[in-house]
Amino acid sequence: MNPKLIASIIVVIVIAASVSVVYAETYKQKVNASTITVTDDLGRKVPVKLPVTRVVSMDPSNTQMMYSIGAGSLLVADTSYDWWPANSTSLPHVSMDSPASVEQVVNMTPDLVLATTIQPAQIINQLQNLSIPVLVLEPQNISNIYTDMLTLGKVTNHQSGAEKEVNYMKSYIHGVESNVSAYLNLTGNKKQSLLYMMWSTPIYSVGPGSFIQNVLVDAGAYNIASSLNSSYPTVPLEDVVNDNPQAIIVDYEIPGLTNITWFTKGNQSQVWNNITAVQNDNILFFNQTESNWMNEPGPLTIYAVKTVAQFLYPQAF
Amino acid sequence: MKFSAYIFTISLVFLTLVDVLVSLSIGPVHISIQEILENTYLFLFHKNPDWTISTIIFYIRLPRIALAIIVGTILGISGLTTQTIFKNPLGDPYLTGVSSGAAVGAAIGFLVSPYLVPVLAFIFAMLAVGISFAISRSDGEVNTEMLILAGVSVSFLFSAVASYIIYLKIANLRGVLFWLLGGLYGATWTNDFWLFIALIAIFPVMVYFRRELDIMLMGDEQAKSLGVNSGRVKTIILLVSSLVTSLAVSVVGIIGFVGLVSPHIGRKIVGESHRFLIFVAPLIGANILLVSDTIARSAPQGEIPVGIITAFIGAPVLIYLLFRRRRM
Structure with missing residues (x-):
């Protein structure tokens, strides 16, 4: 190749690199002027430029967290899976099916x-590299929901x-818990x-380390799969x-x-028919809303706690 | 050789019995051998056995042990015949497209109704096999070289379809994943019964053709000169083994490595001749799957998909055998 051409390519590259470094530095300083750094649930320190609009x-x-703290109007897009509150469904949607479309988000x-x-x-990193701050909010228990909502409150003003x-949720949970514990104390019953x-064959369940396990515990349940010491164990039928x-x-x-016919007339009915819960028809089949309350850690989780507690201890309410 | 092969075959049968007893006494719930014996007696003579123990033994562990043996046998014998006919040491019972066909069927099944999963898995497995055979037919006979390539292509095609269905989340992701990983957790006496019927229907066919299989090892020319219509025999055996493998897969999902490894271990011990191998390979398959499943269902953190265990046991054994072959 022509040495002159190589030399000019190198010069162009060097100039481009120095320009971008200078530009990035000034940009950084601009960002620093009005940023707040918050820690998300992955432990990442995320600088967010204020105000967030x-x-x-x-x-x-x-x-749900955004709407519940009154910051719903700041949302410009959510996912097609959104259902609460009702007006969240009319926002433009970005795809939630992984991998999400970065283009859609940037747009x-x-x-x-x-x-x-x-x-x-990769998606989160890609957005971060485009200087779009990403907060990963994935609470593992109810007090974690509180901290996340307070963080959001800070970031969105x-x-x-x-x-x-948060205070409302705390008092709601406290009400449920005191009902259950009063009932257990009064009757002397065990949990x-x-x-x-979460699946039938095999039986897929939750254990320590999962969000749902924490909800069940808050509702006063003794989860039989918790002895398996796995967040999402496959429970052996003999257990x-x-x-x-x-x-x-x-x-x-x-x-x-x-x-209930899956239990009483299904393939393994000889086993299930002798289980106390099946004999007493004490089985709760979640409807879609109840399932959403349980599977989406946020302001609605309190209703999951109450649903489970009411199912387990109907006399306590 | 012949004498020791006899002894080995018989001792494999005894080993299977021992494995059954050991497997029966191992599980996530600890039950002592004494309790097992007591409650078996009480159960068999209708004398009020302990409900927990007798349910675990007779409705959970025993049907599952039986299923492991039946499926292991099916995979062992299908693996053996596939390897012989294709003259390919990498042959396994899924080579003609069984597994990916079944995966498509299962994915569609979870979409429609879970009760249809086994039926659709079977139908689509046979569909994939049928396409592979149709592609590789020439002059009314199956060309085995073509069949391998056709099987691989059809497998890729069906896998892509299954992956696409799963990716779209049309089918319930969790269900399909469990199914793809394979497992014997759904074992019931009814499943066992029907698979057992299928097994005893096909086993005599394989045993009947054991001499032809030996001759095929020498090559098609040799077979022809000895008066064996190898094209017809190949087609029959491959179809029968694909059929019974599809049935097994429709019940337990895709369990790898058993069909691949069992014939290799068998050959190392009783030699290439199918006279013994036709019994030994399935027995080894049964033992591998039984031991693997016992480990899979007894894991302290809840069940592990059995395919992971069969690979953990099968891969080192296969590597060991390869090293020995290299040294010889």
Whole structure:
């Protein structure tokens, strides 16, 4: 190749590199002028430029948090899975099916993106590299929901709304918990043993380390799968026989498992027919809303706690 | 050789019995051998056995042990015949498109109704096999070289369809994933019964053709000169083994490695001749799957998909055998 050509290419590259470095530095300084750095649920320190005016939510739970603290009007897009509150469904949608379309998100020109780990790390990094701050809000328990909502309040300048909502949730949960504990104290009963089913064959359940396990515990349940020490264990059928749960909760939309006949007349009915929960017909089949409350950690989680507690201890309410 | 092969075959049968007893006494719920014996007696003579123990033994562990043996046998024998006919040491019972066809069927099944999953898995497995055979037919006979390539192409095509259905989340993702990983957790006596019927229907066919299989090892020319119509025999055996593998897959999902490894272990011990191998390979398959499934269902953190265990056991064994072959 022509040495002159090579030399000029090198010169162009060097100039381009120095220009971009200078540009990036000035940009950084500009950012520093009015940024707040918050820590998200992955432990990442995310600088967010203030004020935040355009937010894209990539998960229904994050959308719900935004609306509940009164910051819903800042949302410019959410997902097609959003259902609460009703006006969240009329926003433009970005795809939540992984991998999300980065183009779609960028097109909304957001100054903040909210996501969960359903989005692959590459997507989050790609957005960060485009100088769009991404907060990963994926609470693992209820007090974690409180901190996340307070964080959102700080970032969106809705502190008082966030504090109000958190206080409401706290008192709601406290009410449920005191009902249950008063009932247990009064009757001297033990906690109800529960099998939580997210799939039928094999039995896929929740254990320590999962969000749902924490909700079940808050509702006063003894989750029989918690002894397996795995966040999402596959429960051996013989464990179910041995622990003989008093109650069963079945998540929404497990194909074929929508009523008690799956237990009493299905393939393994000889086993299930002798389980206390099946004999007493003490099985709760979540409808879609109840399932959403349980699976989307946010302001509506309190209703999941109450639903489970009411199912396990109807006399306490 | 012949004498020791006899002894080995018989001792494999005994090993299977021992494995059954060991497997029966191992599980996530601890039950002592004494309790097993007591409650078996009480159960069999209708004398009020302990409900928990007898349910675990007779409705959970035993049907599952039986299923492991039946499926292991099916995979072992299908693996053996596939390897012999294709003269390919990498042959496994899924080579003609069974597994990816079944995956498409299962994905569609979860979309429509879970009760249709086994039926659709079977139908689509046979569809994939049928397409592979149709592509590789020439002059009324199956060309095995073509069949391998046709099987691979059809597998890719069906896998793509299955992946696309799963990706679209049309089908319930969790269900299809469990199904793809394979597992014997759904074992019931009814499943066992029907698969067992299928197995005893096809086993005599394989045993009947064991001499022809030996001759095929020498090559098609040799077979022809010895008066064996190898084209017809190949077609029959491959169709029968694809059929029974599809049935097994429709019940337990896709369990890898058993069909691949069992014939290799068998050959190392009783040699290439199908006279013994036709019994030994399926027995080894049964033992591998039984031991793997016992580990899979007894894991302290809840069940592990059995395919992971069969690969963990099968891969090192295969590597060991390869090293030995290299040294020889």
